[in-house]
Amino acid sequence: MxxxxxxxxxxxxxxxxxxxxxxxLSPLAAITTYEQSLNLPAGYINSAIAAAAPNGAFQRLERGEMRLDDAFFEDFGRDVRNRGVWARMVARRKSEGQEAGDRGSRKEDFDEATQRIDAKALFWTMMRAxxxxxxxxxxxxxxxxxxxxxxxxxxxxxxxxxxxxxxxxxxxxxxxxxxxxxxxxxxxxxxxxxxxxxxxxxxxxxxxxxxxxxxxxxxxxxxxxxxxxxxxxxxxxxxxxxxxxxxxxxxxxxxxxxxxxxxxxxxxxxxxxxxxxxxxxxxxxxxxxxxxxxxxxxxxxxxxxxxxxxxxxxxxxxxxxxxxxxx
Missing domain, CATH: 3.40.50.1000 (HAD superfamily/HAD-like)
Structure with a gap:
């Protein structure tokens, strides 16, 4: 049997x-602290980095396809300013009752929040952590x-x-x-x-x-x-x-x-x-x-x-x- x-x-x-x-140690706690300092939705930055895969700046850097230079930081900055990821997170927060009305939904809300992200400071904050x-x-x-x-x-x-x-x-x-x-x-x-x-x-x-x-x-x-x-x-x-x-x-x-x-x-x-x-x-x-x-x-x-x-x-x-x- x-x-x-x-x-x-x-x-x-x-x-x-x-x-x-x-x-x-993981740098995710440092990312969370950085997000909080800019009043960004929790998890937004990591989600934006992940959404850029497989050919985002971070992924190319990890495959040795980019150097750690100004061109990387320029591309990395674009990757972490992802309006699609932002819109999905705002919609989820509203569905969970964490947001009300049009707060966060407008393009100017996205622009105002994400323009404060300093790609170099973010990267080195993660590395130091x-x-x-x-x-x-x-x-x-x-x-x-x-x-x-x-x-x-x-x-x-x-x-x-x-x-x-x-x-x-x-x-x-x-x-x-x-x-x-x-x-x-x-x-x-x-x-x-x-x-x-x-x-x-x-x-x-x-x-x-x-x-x-x-x-x-x-x-x-x-x-x-x-x-x-x-x-x-x-x-x-x-x-x-x-x-x-x-x-x-x-x-x-x-x-x-x-x-x-x-x-x-x-x-x-x-x-x-x-x-x-x-x-x-x-x-x-x-x-x-x-x-x-x-x-x-x-x-x-x-x-x-x-x-x-x-x-x-x-x-x-x-x-x-x-x-x-x-x-």
Whole structure:
């Protein structure tokens, strides 16, 4: 008789982390504060950036198709002044009883509100907010990398039954910061963390739609493999970037003896963590297991990681956790 229970979850042989909003803090709170300072509808700016995809300024910057220069800020400024997005948000607010009459509906209302958006100030506000490690996930990643490598050291690559070793990778939508770049205040911008192998004369860090860059230690050496969108010319949620991530993780897994020299990782042996639903949706369609990381609740994702690699509760982080992060 067939069991009605769901099949067992495959053993996790690879963990794949988004950076901004997962390993380091998300700039979304800074965006919200910026919106409030200009009396913009909550969520308008992020919605406008997303609506410009796939060929908005931010998306092109993350694919390495634009430089971080005045041309970018001019295009970015146009993207965040999107009357269609504004009209939809005003209509929704009215349907929910948050607005009355014609307030916000007129073109002059849109023009008056959005002309106060300073594209440079907005961009650098997001970048400054995203230079700090997440207090739960960042130390958990450090512990996981050490654990995965310790387990692989004890693994026998030719054994029929392998142990519970795993590899740890990162997949980040990120931008390249030119060397010596200055923010809107004229201050030299310290990205905090170098994400990915920099091009000549440039440094790199994660960006806003994916979260943001920044922490006190170099991130790429921490991972067994690191995929940086601006260096690849591909960004999430393009299915091709998940296929490439699986290839890179497979190479790392072979090198560490997690799989045999002629074996490949299956997508369902990879757990991918991201804070953006659209990125996770396509990842699941590509066969990866996923975990949604909620802003302000990252300790819940750490609980999921503890279960995925088979360590006791609390092994990767102190007290906390709860509901919310789901495989």
């Amino acid at each position: 067939m069991s009605s229970s769901s099949p067992p979850t495959p053993r996790t042989k690879a963990l794949l982390f988004d950076i901004g909003g997962v390993v380091v 995203a230079r700090h490690p997440d207090p739960h996930v960042f130390p958990a990643v450090q512990a996981l990398v050490a654990l995965g490598r310790a387990r692989s050291t004890a693994a026998s690559p030719s054994a029929a039954e392998r142990n519970d070793a795993f590899v740890v990778g990162a997949l980040s939508n990120a931008v390249v910061f030119p060397e010596g770049v200055r923010d809107e205040r004229g201050e030299l911008f310290d990205a905090g963390v170098v994400l990915g192998r920099p091009e000549s004369g440039a440094t790199a860090t994660a960006t806003c739609s994916s979260g943001g860059g920044g922490a006190s230690a170099a991130i790429p050496p921490l991972f067994d493999t690191f995929l940086h969108s601006a260096h690849l010319g591909l960004r999430k949620p393009d299915p091709r970037v998940y296929a490439l991530a699986l290839e890179r993780l497979t190479l790392a897994a072979r090198e560490r003896g997690v799989v045999g020299a002629d074996e490949r990782l299956r997508p369902d042996e990879v757990l991918f963590l991201d804070d953006i639903g659209a990125n996770l949706k396509v990842a699941r369609e590509c066969g990866l297991r996923t975990c949604k990381v909620e802003i302000g609740r990252t300790q819940e994702a750490v609980r999921v990681l503890e279960g995925a690699v088979g360590v006791e509760r609390g092994a990767l982080v102190g007290a906390g956790g709860g509901r919310g992060a789901k495989l």
